[in-house]
Amino acid sequence: MAGSSVSGGRGRGPPLFATEKPSRMAMAAYRLFAGTVFAGVLLIWLYRATHLPRGGSGSGVRRWAWLGMLAAELWFGFYWVLTLSVRWSPVYRRTFKDRLAQSCNEDQLPSVDIFVCTADPTAEPPMLVISTVLSVMAYDYLPEKLNVYLSDDAGSVLTFYALCEASEFAKHWIPFCKKYKVEPRSPAAYFAKIASPPDMCEPKEWFTVKELYKDLADRVDSVVNSGRIPEAPEYNLRGFSQWNEKITSSDHPPIIQILIDRNKQKAVDIDGNALPTLVYMAREKRPHEQHHFKAGSLNALIRVSSVISNSPIIMNVDCDMYSNNSESIRDALCFFLDKERGQDIGFVQYPQNFENVVHDDIYGNPINIANELDHPCLDGWGGMCYYGTGCFHRREALCGRIYSPDYEEDWTRAVGRMEDTIELEGMAKSHVTCTYEHNTLWGIEKGVRYGCPLEDVITGLQIQCRGWRSVYYNPAKKGFLGMAPTSLGQILVQHKRWTEGFLQISLSKYSPFLLGCGKIKLGLQMGYSVCGFWALNSFPTLYYVTIPSLCFLNGISLFPETTSPWFVPFAYVMVSEYCRSLAESLQCGDSAVEWWNAQRMWLFRRITSYLLVTIDTIRRLLGISESGFALTMKVSDLQALERYKKGMMEFGSFSGMFVIIVTVALLNLACIVLGMSRVLLQDGTGGLETLFLQAVLCALIVVINSPVYEALFLRRDKGSLPASVTQVSICFVLPLCILSICK
Ligand SMILES: *[C@@H]1O[C@H](CO)[C@@H](O)[C@H](O)[C@H]1NC(C)=O
Secondary structure, three states: OEOOOOOOOOOOOOOOEEEEEOOHHHHHHHHHHHHHHHHHHHHHHHHHHHOOOOOOOOOHHHHHHHHHHHHHHHHHHHHHHHHHHOOOOOOEEEEOHHHHHHHOOHHHOOOEEEEEEEOOOOOOOHHHHHHHHHHHHOOOOOHHHEEEEEEEOOOOHHHHHHHHHHHHHHHHHHHHHHHHOOOOOOHHHHHHHOOOOOOOOOHHHHHHHHHHHHHHHHHHHHHHHHOOOOOOHHHOOHHHHHOOOOOEOOEEOOEEEEEEOOOOOOOEOOOOOEOOEEEEEEOOEOOOOOOOHHHHHHHHHHHHHHHHOOOOEEEEEEOOOEEOOOOHHHHHHHHHOOOOOOOOEEEEEOOOEEOOOOOOOOOOOOOHHHHHHHHHHHHHOOEOOOOOOOEEEEHHHHOOOOOOOOOOOOOOOOOOOOOOHHHHHHHHHOOOOOOOOOOOOEOOOEOOOOOOOOHHHHHHHHHHHOOOEEEEOOOOOOOEEEOOOOOHHHHHHHHHHHHHHHHHHHOOOOOHHHHOOOOOOHHHHHHHHHHHOHHHHHHHHHHHHHHHHHHHHHOOOOOOOOOOOOHHHHHHHHHHHHHHHHHHHHHOOOOHHHHHHHHHHHHHHHHOHHHHHHHHHHHHHOOOOOOOOOOOOOOOOHHHHHHHHOOOOOOOOOOHHHHHHHHHHHHHHHHHHHHHHHHHHHHHHHHHHHHHHHHHHHHHHHHHOHHHHHHHHHOOOOOOOOHHHHHHHHHHHHHHHHHHHOO
């Protein structure tokens, strides 16, 4: 490993983090390889341009098909060049937490505000939310310097009730975690994983805490199921009186309650140690006021926290993720507090990891390749993107400060807050009314951006454009674990939303090329555009998986024959790119099966999610329809979960997306069967020479679609393909086949 930084020469203390790059040899080899592929791409373009079939009787179809291939290959080549940028110079980060402890006293460490956002008590059950809250409250950090805020955008009394219960349970849970170094610190995850007391724990104590947790879960679940909070006196908290019949999730006054207030005597755990501050917030909602979804609630949290704790570091995490590493705060601080190179760091993003994915996941979910390779490369360009969860921000950078080299952060500044809790809550409430943001820069220059899809990504890009750098930190023990969607429909819908957002960004004034022009590196602009142009892959891909197969059925050749020298670049680009992608995946820790499944999902996403996004976007540009914001469901039923664990692909209901998938699968099946028999009957194996690559392509598409055929012909469970999908697809496939045979 070269390039590992050694500094400290200026007497500013040893570095708190190191940056490592792959060896020069490895990078040179990669760049050489990329050069040869690029040469192959150029040759393919050249072949397409110089071998255009002449128009004339009978060959018109071939000419058009050929032009389509040329267009698709031009796009793929261009897109491949874009993706090159994100492989160019990965960097890997390592932190030295022990040096952090040596370099400053604990009381010189900055305080940290943690934001958890939830929006819907049905999709995000209160137990899930408080597990997240408890896991971040139990960070290995000074409790006096830790402030946890929950934003409940539904303003649900059930979530509030659960949080009150959690604040009581925290008094047992946090000392227990610290005493026995419990990991992970989400009680739900911990007790699900560990069934009996580990050696180091006092069994009695362990069982007591476990019982307490079970009681908590039972109480919360029964309250959630009944929808009513109990009226026992111990619940007679000020907070509950704020809920009355007039409160609905979209129409209510601001509600803020400091559940654990470190200025209070009561704010100690069972051992008498301090507890982190815990605040519940539901900002004001009125039906006729814009509320800007999660961006709005994050900005409200920024303001509320500024009057209560005003920590220089802000971390935010979605309620469906929990902290799996109690040291994440200290890791992140190693970046911000580094005297040499920490000054211009605006945020530190952790990867997203999933706890519910099984080995050889059918959806290729374990996105190791993104976490282990793509993101380190963005980091290498100084600009890991912000993706809205699992991220530590410098408050000043998030609030719009432009980086300047002579700015020195005062890490230990304290907020001059009011002593009286009620007064403080009142003051905080005045910051989260609907009208507060009118005529301010909130959502424009300050805080999280409004009015655009994927506001997180744009916010991160804006911070980078103000001169701040961002860092990606991917420790072996993952910082945050969440839930991956485990049904095909959910995944495709989720991707549709992301892709739509990215495309809108790329086509707007926030495109990395416009917004970042002259402010961030070209490589980073290209890196952002890889996602930005996801959607545009749809038509070329759809073309590539249908037209060559139909032409194969017809005996129309679209690729050079095996004996031609032009065959070489095609074969080389295809084989070498697949080998590279497989090798990278294996190197990042995926299995070959996961890689193969990911290839299938890649195909499905391109011909469904991306396609619909492209069509929607074109419609919107023409002024035909507006896009909506769809929440992905986070709970799925038990049977479906069983099927997921067995590696069965989940279809189940009728969807236009499934129709496209099934149509492509059936079409290729028909083409390979009929086409092969035609070739063999008419001209024996000799006929295959000119159609070889098309036959391979078609066969590959059939092989990769095997789970679709299984769901079509073999399975009878609820997750298989409904007959309606099959019927509609056959209506597409039959005429296409008949047309091309009888031509
Ligand atoms: C989560 O934490 C547990 C307990 O420390 C650890 O065993 C596990 O490897 C972590 N998970 C990941 C994905 O890093």
